[in-house]
Amino acid sequence: MREIGDGNVLLRIDDHRADVVLNRPERRNAMNQALLRDLRTALEEVDDRDDVRAMVLSGKGDVFCAGMDLEMMKRRGEDDAPDLEMGLDDVTHFIDDMTVPSVASIKGAAIAGAFELVLPVDFRIISEDAKYGVIEVELGLFPSGGATQRLPRLIGLSKAKELVLTGDYIDPREAERCGLVHEVVDDRSATDDRAREWADSLAENAPLGMEHARRMLNAALETPLEQGLELEGELGEKLTETDDYTEGFTARLEGREPEFEGQ
Structure with a gap:
């Protein structure tokens, strides 16, 4: 320390x-x-x-x-x-x-x-x-x-x-x-x-997933529902293009712990 x-x-x-x-x-x-x-x-x-x-x-x-x-x-x-x-x-x-x-x-x-x-x-x-x-x-x-x-x-x-x-x-x-x-x-x-x-x-969780989830949750009470849902969908779609998305689902199918890299 x-x-x-x-x-x-x-x-x-x-x-x-x-x-x-x-x-x-x-x-x-x-x-x-x-x-x-x-x-x-x-x-x-x-x-x-x-x-x-x-x-x-x-x-x-x-x-x-x-x-x-x-x-x-x-x-x-x-x-x-x-x-x-x-x-x-x-x-x-x-x-x-x-x-x-x-x-x-x-x-x-x-x-x-x-x-x-x-x-x-x-x-x-x-x-x-x-x-x-x-x-x-x-x-x-x-x-x-x-x-x-x-x-x-x-x-x-x-x-x-x-x-x-x-x-x-x-x-x-x-x-x-x-x-x-x-x-x-x-x-x-x-x-x-x-x-x-x-x-x-x-x-242990996917860092990009937590980052975007935290961002959306913090804004939830101040963002109109329709606007929030639209942004939520956009960010969720972007994450499907990441290596962590592939790793998360691959690990689940293979019965092992995922190794996320934040990419």
């Missing part, structure tokens, strides 16, 4: 899986400008690599992320505060547009900005004891890093209002029931391993 940029993020490539790790454990991986910059750099490298087919986003230590760095956020309210070089939205928008599917390992806590950081991630695995929620209304602002827009699309408007306007944490089991997370892990120390298992399973 190697350091990215100033060392606030670690990156490891393991076969077809990329592990991106927030690396400020002494501050519970709270996000400051340096961490956001290193995280964006790591994500860009992951998305540029042809050998990566799935990604895990996790945090070093016992906590995924405590949110935005409080000292940095307090400074933003001062008259002479500099403009942010890198915002949370620069990172979350990039995750939205990545070609590879992603899994978040939420152990211990994902609060405020950290909650918003994982919303565009495709799959969220959470420890049973995690503090999970958007608490910004208790801090004099509101969650403006994507929660007011992404959360209603994930769990519906009524539940999203409950979380955002009360500032209450949501119990991980309830989060699983309403579709906000995909699995709850009893043992915090096993959360990262379980997320990697999810990613390894995803990496």
Whole structure:
């Protein structure tokens, strides 16, 4: 595992899986400008690599992320505060547009900005004891890093209002029931391993198929049905011309595991 940029993020490539790790454990991986910059750099490298087919986003230590760095956020309210070089939205928008599917390992806590950081991630695995929620209304602002827009699309408007306007944490089991997370892990120390298992399973699938499926799914709620179906058909037809299409059906007929190349 190697350091990215100033060392606030670690990156490891393991076969077809990329592990991106927030690396400020002494501050519970709270996000400051340096961490956001290193995280964006790591994500860009992951998305540029042809050998990566799935990604895990996790945090070093016992906590995924405590949110935005409080000292940095307090400074933003001062008259002479500099403009942010890198915002949370620069990172979350990039995750939205990545070609590879992603899994978040939420152990211990994902609060405020950290909650918003994982919303565009495709799959969220959470420890049973995690503090999970958007608490910004208790801090004099509101969650403006994507929660007011992404959360209603994930769990519906009524539940999203409950979380955002009360500032209450949501119990991980309830989060699983309403579709906000995909699995709850009893043992915090096993959360990262379980997320990697999810990613390894995803990496066995055809990368081009997952890329196009992810693109269409992310656009589904904002695209008129007729237009979406037309584009879906066009992309599906294009995939029939790829080597992976031939390999997938050949392997199934021969009773073996396919060896996809992303071509």
